[in-house]
Amino acid sequence: MKNKYFFIIILFFTSINYSFSQIHESKKIIPLKNIPDVIHIPKKHGDNFGHLLVQDDKGRIKPINTLAIELLRKIHKKNSIENLDANQWLISMHQDNFFWIKVPFIKVDSKGGFNFLRKVNANQDNYVSMMNLYSFNPKSKKIKFLLQEDYKVALSKNPMHRNEYDKSVILLSERIGILHEIFQGKYLRIFPIPNDIHHTWSSWIIMDSKYSRLNPYGFSMFNDYLKSLFRAQNEKNWKIADQEIEKIRLYQIKYAKSILPTNRKISVEIMYNKIHIFYTLSFLYAILGLIIIFNSFLSIFFHKKYLSISYKILVTIVLILFILQSLGLISRCYISGHAPWSNGYESAIFISWCLTVIGLIFYNNQFVLGITSLISSILLMIAHSNIMDPEITNLVPVLKSNWLIIHVATITSSYGFFFTGSLLGFLVLILYILSGFFPLHKKMIKIHIERLTIINEMCLTIGIFLLTIGTFLGAIWANNSWGRYWSWDPKETWALISIIIYAFVLHIRLIPSIRGLYSFNFFSVLSVFSIIMTYFGVNYYLSGLHSYAKGEPLEISYWVYCSLLLFIIITIASYYCKQKYNNINKKVNYK
Numbered sequence: 001m002k003n004k005y006f007f008i009i010i011l012f013f014t015s016i017n018y019s020f021s022q023i024h025e026s027k028k029i030i031p032l033k034n035i036p037d038v039i040h041i042p043k044k045h046g047d048n049f050g051h052l053l054v055q056d057d058k059g060r061i062k063p064i065n066t067l068a069i070e071l072l073r074k075i076h077k078k079n080s081i082e083n084l085d086a087n088q089w090l091i092s093m094h095q096d097n098f099f100w101i102k103v104p105f106i107k108v109d110s111k112g113g114f115n116f117l118r119k120v121n122a123n124q125d126n127y128v129s130m131m132n133l134y135s136f137n138p139k140s141k142k143i144k145f146l147l148q149e150d151y152k153v154a155l156s157k158n159p160m161h162r163n164e165y166d167k168s169v170i171l172l173s174e175r176i177g178i179l180h181e182i183f184q185g186k187y188l189r190i191f192p193i194p195n196d197i198h199h200t201w202s203s204w205i206i207m208d209s210k211y212s213r214l215n216p217y218g219f220s221m222f223n224d225y226l227k228s229l230f231r232a233q234n235e236k237n238w239k240i241a242d243q244e245i246e247k248i249r250l251y252q253i254k255y256a257k258s259i260l261p262t263n264r265k266i267s268v269e270i271m272y273n274k275i276h277i278f279y280t281l282s283f284l285y286a287i288l289g290l291i292i293i294f295n296s297f298l299s300i301f302f303h304k305k306y307l308s309i310s311y312k313i314l315v316t317i318v319l320i321l322f323i324l325q326s327l328g329l330i331s332r333c334y335i336s337g338h339a340p341w342s343n344g345y346e347s348a349i350f351i352s353w354c355l356t357v358i359g360l361i362f363y364n365n366q367f368v369l370g371i372t373s374l375i376s377s378i379l380l381m382i383a384h385s386n387i388m389d390p391e392i393t394n395l396v397p398v399l400k401s402n403w404l405i406i407h408v409a410t411i412t413s414s415y416g417f418f419f420t421g422s423l424l425g426f427l428v429l430i431l432y433i434l435s436g437f438f439p440l441h442k443k444m445i446k447i448h449i450e451r452l453t454i455i456n457e458m459c460l461t462i463g464i465f466l467l468t469i470g471t472f473l474g475a476i477w478a479n480n481s482w483g484r485y486w487s488w489d490p491k492e493t494w495a496l497i498s499i500i501i502y503a504f505v506l507h508i509r510l511i512p513s514i515r516g517l518y519s520f521n522f523f524s525v526l527s528v529f530s531i532i533m534t535y536f537g538v539n540y541y542l543s544g545l546h547s548y549a550k551g552e553p554l555e556i557s558y559w560v561y562c563s564l565l566l567f568i569i570i571t572i573a574s575y576y577c578k579q580k581y582n583n584i585n586k587k588v589n590y591k
Contacts, residue, residue, distance in 0.1 A: 029129055030103045035082045038099070039092050041229075045238045046087035048245055051266060053252055055189045055201035060394045061261055064090065065270050067187060070391055075175045076127075077107040079276070090182075094222075095229050097183045104129040106175050112168025119146060120172065128172075130179060147173055190248060191218035192256035199259050221248055269335045269392075277328035278349050278390075282380035284321055285356075288314060289374030296366035300434075300444050315363050318373060322356045329353055336392045339405045344539060345390050347412050348383035352376040354416030362455055367448070371423045379419075403477035410470035411495070415531055417463030418502070422528035424456040425521035426567070429574040432518065436577030453517050456524055457506070464502045471495050494534040501527045518578050522571060 030038065050065030068086035069079055081089055093100055104127040108120055121132040134143045145151075151173045154166035162170075181187060185203035192201050194217075204219040205212050225244040232241040252260065261269075292314050299307050329350065332340040341350040352375075359372030384390065395404075428449050435445045474492070475485040486492060505523045509515045 029131070030099070032082055032103065032105060032125075032127070035084055035103065039084055039088060040233060041088045041091055042238055043085060043088065045232075045241055046085060046091060048242055049091055050087040050270065052190055052245060052248060053260060053266070054187070055192075056187075058393055059199075060392070061201075061256075061259060062392070063266050063270055063273075064188075064190070065273055066392070069273050071178060071182065071187065074178055075107065076105050081105055090188075091229070093182055094188065095226055100179075101130045104132070106130065106133075106172070106179070109164075109168040109171050111164040113165055116165050116168050130176065133172075133176065145173075145176075188222075190252070191215060191221065192252060194255050199256060201256070217251075221251065265335060268331055272328070272331045272335060275328075277324060278352075278380055279384050281321055281325055281328075281352075282377050282384060285318075285352075285373045285377035285380065288318055288321070289370050289372075289377055292318075292366060292370030292373060296370055299366065300448065301438070301441055311366055315360075315369065318356070318369060319360065322353075322360060325349075325353055325356065332392065336394075338395050338400075339409065341408050341412055342395055342404065343389075343393070345383050345388040347408070347535075348379050348388060350409070351412050351416050351419070352379040352383070354413045355379070355420060358416055358420050358459065365451060365455060367427055367452060368420070368424065368455055371427060372420055375419050375423055401477065401481070403473065403480070407470055407473040407477050410466050410473060414463045414466035414470060415535055417459040417466065418498075418528055418531045421456045421459040421463065421524045424452050424459065425524035426570070428452050428456070428517070428521040429525070429570050432574035432578050433570070436580055449517060453521060456521060460502055460506055460524060464499060464506065467495065467502070468499055471499065490538045491534070494530065494538055498527075498530040498534050501530045518575070525567065 047065075050063055050068065052064045053061050054064045054067050055061050056067065065087055068090040072079060072081070072086045072089055079086060084092075104123050106128050108117060108122040108126045108128050110117065110126050117126065120128050122128045133146050135146060136143050147169050150165075150169045154162060154169045157166060185205045186207065188203045189201040191203070192199070193206070193215075202215050202218060204215050204222045206215045206218075221244070225241065225248065228241040228244040232238045292311070295307055295311055295314065298304075299311075329340050332346070336342075340346045355372040355376040359369040359376075362368040382388065431445050431449050431452075435442045435449075438445070471492070474495075478487065478492075479485045505520070505527050508519055508523060
C-alpha cells in the first residue's frame with residue numbers, strides 16, 4: 001500500500017514537468033494567513049457541495065463533506081485551514097491545484113528532528129509546501145522528490161526498527177501521495193457508472209485494474225462545474241455553480257437511487273462531522289475528572305457544605321456530557337448502519353461510554369466518578385491519536401453478523417470495569433501513602449480505602465462475568481464463521497489468560513499469606529496489563545484470525561515506561577506507609 005505513494009509521486013510529476021518548472025522558478029510561497037484573501041468560495045456553496053454524495057474505495061456512499069474532512073485531517077492534521085473549511089478547501093484543490101502546490105499546509109512531524117525539518121524546508125509551525133519538497137534541474141527539465149532515497153530506505157526497514165526520522169519521512173511521503181491522488185481524481189468518485197451491476201462509481205477518470213480511461217459523462221459534468229466556479233466568482237452569482245451541483249445530484253439519483261442514503265442520514269452525518277463530539281468530550285472529561293478527584297481529596301480533610309454542593313453540580317455536568325456522548329454513539333450507529341464497535345476507534349469510544357456509565361452508577365462515591373471520567377478522557381484521546389482511524393467504514397464480511405452486537409459489546413464493556421478497578425486500586429495505594437503523612441485523618445482515609453475496595457471488587461466481579469460470557473459467545477460465533485469453537489488465536493488466548501488472572505485476584509482473599517485490602521488492590525492494578533495486552537497488544541504485535549483489526553507494530557511509547565516506574569514508586573511508598581501504620585497499631589495494642 002505504501003509503495004504506491006512513491007510511484008504516484010514520480011509518475012504524476014513526470015507528466016507535469018513543464019508546468020511545475022514554471023511554478024518552481026517563481027519561488028513564491030503563499031502563507032497560510034493569506035489564504036482567505038485568495039480563496040473566495042462562499043461557505044453556503046461549500047455546504048451545498050459537501051452534501052453531494054461520493055463513493056469511497058471501500059464502497060461506502062457518504063457525503064463529500066466527510067471525504068473532505070478525512071483528507072484534510074490526513075494532510076493538514078486539522079479540520080480547516082484558517083477560516084477555510086474542508087468543503088471549500090476540496091473545491092479549491094480541484095479548481096486550482098497549482099495554487100495549492102505553493103501553499104505550506106502539509107503537516108510535518110517534528111519528531112523527525114532538526115535535520116529532517118531543515119531538509120524539507122518546514123516553516124516555524126511545521127508546515128511545508130509541495131513545491132519545497134522537489135528540486136528542479138533546469139537543464140534536464142526534470143524534478144526530483146527530496147525524500148526519494150530516504151523513503152526507499154525507510155520503507156525497506158522492519159517497522160519495529162524504524163527511527164523517528166524514518167517514520168517522519170514515510171508519513172510526509174504518504175501525505176504527498178494523497179495530494180497527488182486528489183489531483184488525479186481518485187477520491188472524487190461522484191458519478192455512478194450507468195447500469196453497473198456492482199454499483200460502482202467513478203471520478204472523471206475510471207480507474208480500472210489494468211488501465212485508466214476517461215469517463216466522458218463525468219469529465220463533461222465536472223468540467224462544467226469547474227467552469228461555473230469561475231463564472232460565479234466573476235459575476236458574483238453562485239446560483240450558477242449551485243445549478244451544476246444540482247445536475248450532478250440528479251445524475252446520482254437517476255443511476256443509483258436504490259443505494260443512496262436518505263437526506264436525513266446525510267444531514268445527520270454532516271452534523272456529526274461538524275460537532276466532532278468525541279474529540280471535544282476527551283478534553284471536557286479530563287477537566288471534570290481532575291476537578292472531581294481534587295474535590296474528593298478535599299472532602300477527606302474538610303467537611304464543608306460547599307464541597308457537597310459543588311460535587312452535585314459536577315455530577316449534573318457529567319450526566320449532560322454522557323447524554324451527548326450517547327447521542328454521538330447513536331448517530332454513528334445510524335450513519336454506519338451497524339453497531340459502533342467494529343474497529344479500534346469505535347471500541348475505544350464505546351469503552352469510554354461504558355466507563356462513564358460505571359461512574360454514574362457509583363456516583364455516591366466521588367472518587368469513582370472522577371476516576372472513570374479521567375479514564376474515559378484518556379481512551380478518547382487515544383482514539384483520536386495517530387494509531388486509530390476515526391473513519392466510518394463498511395463492515396468486513398466476517399463482522400456482518402448479529403454476533404457483533406452481542407459478543408463484542410459484552411467483551412468491550414468488561415474492559416471498562418477492569419480499567420475502573422485498576423485505577424481504584426491505584427487510588428487506594430495513594431490513600432495508604434496519605435495515611436502515613438496525615439495521621440490525624442487515618443480513620444477517614446481507612447473508611448475510604450474500605451469503600452473503594454468494595455467497589456473495586458464489585459467492578460472486577462462484573463468484569464470477569466462479562467469477559468467469560470463474552471468469550472463463550474465468541475466461541476459460538478467462531479464456530480459459525482470458521483467452523484471451530486476454539487483455535488488458540490492470540491485474541492482468544494489472551495482473553496483466557498485474563499479470565500484466569502482475574503479469577504486469581506478475586507480469590508486471593510482465601511489465601512492467608514497474601515489476603516488483605518492492600519494485596520487485593522495491588523493485584524487489581526497489576527492484572528490490568530493482561531487487558532491492555534488483550535485490547536492493544538494483540539492488535540498491533542500479533543496476528544491471527546482477528547487480523548482485520550491488526551495494525552502495524554508500534555514502538556512502545558516512553559509513557560508506558562514512565563507509568564510502570566510511577567506504579568513501582570507508588571507501590572513501594574504505599575507498602576512502607578502500610579507497614580509503618582501496622583507497627584504503630586501493634587505497639588498501641590501491646591501497651
